[in-house]
Amino acid sequence: MNSMKLVKKPREGGSVVRKSIISSLLAIALVTGPFTALATPINFKDVNVNAIEYRHISKLSSLGVIKGRGDGTFGSHDSVKHLEALVMVMRFFGLESTANASHFRLTATVEAAFGGQVPEWGKGYLVTASDYAFLGPQERFRWDEGASRAWVAKLLIRMLGKEHEALALNNSALPFTDAHQIAPTDRGYIALATNLGLIRGNGDGTFAPNRTVTRAEMAIFLDRAEKRMDRLPPGIEEATIIQVQEGALSVLNEKRLLTSLSLDNQARVFIQERQGKVGDLKAQDKIRYIKSANDKIVYLEVIEEGTSVSPQLRGELLLHNSEKGLMTIRVDDGFTTYALASNVKVINLQGRTLTTGQLTAGSKIQIRLNSEERIAEILVEESGKQGSEGTIVELSLKNQILILSDDTGNFPTYVIDNQTEVEYGGRRFASLEDLRKGDRVSVEADGQQIVSKITLLQAQNQGNIQGTVTLIARDSRVLNVKSEDGQLYAYEIPRNTDIEFSNGTTALLEDIYSHDKVTVHLQGGTVEKIVLHKTAETKAIWGKIVSVDIDRRLLIVRDRQNELKSYEIKDSVILDISESNPRLSHLKVDSIIEFELDDGKVSYITIKDTQDGIVTRVDSDRNILAVRDSSGNVTTYAVDTHVEVELFRRSRPDLSDVNVDDTIRFRVTNDKVDRIYVYSKLAGEVTDVRISNNRIYVKDTNNVERSYTISNNLKLNIDGITKPTISDVEKHQWAIVSYLGDKAESIFIQPFTRGEVTNVEVDRGRLTVRNYDGTSKTYSIDSNLKVEKSGTTSSNLLNISTGDRVRLVLNENERIYRVYVARKVSGKVDGIQRTLQEIYLSGSTVGYLIEGDTYILQNGLRRTFEDITHNQNVTIYYLSGYKAVEVTLP
Incomplete structure (x- = not known):
């Protein structure tokens, strides 16, 4: 990628800048330099541990946002000056280095407009606040005057990028007895700040807009603002506790990876709002924390306590009776048998969710019981090794190491030696030398991971394997592929392996993603070549503009994977935008574009007049719509009073028919949303397939049958088939039809699930099946279940027995809708x-x-x-x- 430079927009585009500040924040922090050095929370002499503001001050001092006075005091009740408030906000966003490097840009004219004689340390903060539109274009004040509650409310709303939302509330009624003292231009900001809980009214019913904010209040306000941010400020991290040890925590970080955290001896711990201690922390607590420069936690707060109601119990799983729903566990004082709760949750130390069927004897586990003394949660510390299955990733006879890739995406490692027995398809005197990478095997091992026996389940294929990528581990260069016949394979990709797109152009390992269709060419068990069945993108590339560097002719966009991409712009670039004389300067930050490449450079750019996203807030009374895009950023829009809404099976819909969590496509014209198409789905059973006219008939759960013609405008998708046709569809399969507004866009056909029944739980409405792809899974039944066996039809599982071979029709929630017993x-x-x-x-x-x-x-x-x-x-x-x-x- 070319070097990246973030370009700020002109002042008159300030509202757009504020909208993008949150989404661009982390990138800005990386470009402009490190965050303020973190340190142990300061013990201010005048801040009592029982004070309301104690936690907030501890937190912000740990971040370096507030630093106190030179005499060891904080001055909680001192007034906050305008400049001091700006400094706190800049530090909170990690912009201190940017501000310090910008002091020379404060001109004498601008300095005079802010009261003159601005101290040297504060000049850069005024410049930075203006750059990022924390201040209005014409907003001026004396830097050394106290900051009023009304002004701080405005600052906080701008900080959150919600000014557009606030302006829409300018005419809203305020519940304060002194509302007449609030300037008309401030009403929307105060309304939104109070709605969000940033600044609350006083106990006497007033808001006191002109009262000066204290330093303690400013700490409280900033901490409240954090709860409303789309992303955490630099320096604050979030995790879920797995295990509490002396001086350390094992946690799952935001990427669901196991991480060990050290605690400073002076670390301050808060459980919600009350002060606690490390001993109060427990597994499943969700925490936010701050680390010092020496990488130790100095501040920690529990934002969501674990739901478990009984003490943690650790032991070894001896027996799992899935039919009875019982587990026998060895603990220090003997053996104990527990019943499983109906919604038992199982998770391993890597954060992966498992099923109880994946637990084997010998597993080291922690359990938590619910109020009925049933197992509600299981944490797997170490899986039992008996009977593990997987595909060979590495086999080193010299180092006596065997590495498998199992069906859960893990890479268990075992020790082999001359005593290891090998069973290889009836071959006499089989040995370890007969095994190859790509072979699927079962392994019997002891608690020390020493293998006693390896049994070949499926020999690796020579030649080509065509299938779907289920896992790509780029660091270890391991590729997992599910072939078209349902088999799972794992391959280590040598660095000299040729990788190319199906059109013959060169590809990289980074171009391969889960669910991609690939052909793996093997030679002697080694991956010789990988063909990726998609073309290198040169047309209709999607992106959200982060920056346009006109001088260097450099375009920086954020793609659908939320990654920054940099492209050079050709001198002869075609701008397909609604301007009479289009120029690069017309391209705005946060605009959604599609563009083409020619020799790796941007040759064509067009603005997309529609965008996709998920609704996070809808207010039909105020005509406001908030949407989260694919990058996770939330933007609030004003909605035209005559907005056109399209929604499947709804007559003359309007904004009130749009709900939170709806996925929509919308159009913005003149800064207002004037068109909304709501994505929706219809699911049902295929009742007929007519190949002659390309028609599929689907009956939904309300017993309404509709027909669909497969064409270029209505795509057919079937899992595991690259280019499906209507001849690949069978009656009784489950279909999910996706609509955009009133128009059906695609039909997804869910293949049948086939396998052998291993457990029937009639009372719990569950069926466990060993699928023909080698996996086992327990399925719950749908309320409309029908079972067909030996010419009879029933509506329960009573007629199904262990050992039956079945074909399952699963609905969109993976519940059993139909069972056909062979x-x-x-x-x-x-x-x-x-x-x-x-x-x-x-x-x-x-x-x-x-x-x-x-x-x-x-x-x-x-x-x-x-x-x-x-x-x-x-x-x-x-x-x-x-x-x-x-x-x-x-």
Whole structure:
């Protein structure tokens, strides 16, 4: 990426700057220099630990936002001057270095407008406040006068980037008895500040807009403002506690990664608003914390306490009876058996959510019980090693190391030696030398991870594997792929592997993402080449403008992955924008654009007149709409009183029909939203497929049937199929139709789930199935469940038995909507029709259809139709139409 330079907008664009300040903050902080050095909270002599402001002052002094006076006091009740308030805000946003480097830009004229004789340390703060529109274009005051509550309210709202929202409230009624003292230009700011809880009214019903804010109040106000920010200020981090140890915490950070944090001996701990101690912290507490320069926590506050109601218990899992919902755990004083709660939560130290079915004997776990003494939460410290399955990522006989990639995305590592037994598809005298990277194996190991036996489950393929990326670990260069036949593979990608797009252009490892379609070319078990089935993007590239450097002809945008990208702009760039004489200067920060590249440089730019996002707030009375974009930034818009709204199955909708959490596409014209299309989904069962006219019929849960014609305007998507056609759709599959407004845009067909029933919980409405892709999963049933078995239909699980082979129809919530139980027949193969892929058994005239997704198994290994031979004894599990779901060979 080319070097990045952030460019501020002119003063007359101040409102736009404020809107983008939050989203650009972290990038700005990185460019302008480090945040103010953090330190242990200051013990101010005049701040009592029981004072209301004690926590807030402790927090902001830990950040370096407030520094007190030279005599060791803070001066809680001293008035805050205008300049002091600005300094606190700049430091809070990590802009101290920027301000310090900008002092020379304060001209004598501007300095005089702020009262003159501005101290040297404060000049840069006035410049920075103006640059980032914390001050209005014509706003002037004496820098050394006290800051009023009305002015601080305005400053806080601008700091949060909500000025547009405040201006929309200018005519709102204020509940204060002294509202007549509030200037008309300040009313909207104060209304919003009080609505957000930043500044509250007084106990006597007044607001006192002209009263000067104290230093203690300023600390409280800034801390409250943090709770309303879209992102945490620099220096404050958030995590969830996993384990509390002496002087340290094990936490899951914001990226859900396990992290160890050290605590300073003088660390101040607060539980919500009350002061506490380290011993009060517990697992599942959500915390925010500040670290000092020596990387130790000096300030910590619990913002959400863990919901567990009983003490933590640690032990070893001895037995898991999934049928009865019981777990037996070894603890220090013996064995204890507990029942599982219906909504038990299981998580490991990497933050991954697991199912109880993934827990094995020997696992080291922590449990928490609910009020009924049932297990409500399980933290897996260490998984039991018995019977682990996975794909070989690394096998080093020299170093005696075996590394697998398991189905949960982990990479368990084992020790192998000459005593390790290998079972390799019936091969006599098999050894470790017979194993290859890419082989899928099961491993039996002891608690020290020493392997006693390795059993081959599926040999790695030579040649090509085509499938979908399920995991890409770029640091370790490991690629997990789910092939088209449902098998999972893990490959280590050598650095000399060729990677290219399907159009032949060169690609990078960074271009591969989960859910991408790829073809992996293998040679001797090593990845020789990867073809990525998408083209390198040169047209219709999406971006949100962060900066346009006209002099250097450099465009910086934020892409859909929230990453900054820098592009050079061609001299002959075409600007497709609504200006009579379009220039680069017409491109505004935060504008959504699409552009094209020519030889890696931007050759075409157009402004998108519509944007997508998720509604976070809607006020139909005030015509206000707040939307969060794909980068996580929230922007508030005024809505035209005649806005056009389109919503599926709604007659003449308006703004009041738009709800929070709706995904929408909207258009902004003249700074107002004048068009809103609401995304919605309809789900149901495919009732008919007519290939002749490309039509699919879907009946929703309200028993209403609709038909859809697959065309360029209505896309068909099927998981696992790169370019699906209507012939890939089957009756009874689950369909999810996506609408934009009244128009159906796409249909997603959910493939059937096939497998063997391993547990039936009739009373709990759950079914556990070992799927043919090698995974096991427990599914809950839908209220409209129907079970078809042996020609009869029922509405419960009573007719299903362990060992049944089933085809499941799962709805959009992955609940079981339909269960089709396969019939079973055994016999000797008497005929094979290779063209039609049918087999016939002795004494029967029926041909059993063996399709590409039929699960064919022989001695624990996956086979194909070509492996079926005459006179073989086979067992067939089949559905209506004599379609085989499973064939077992001897």
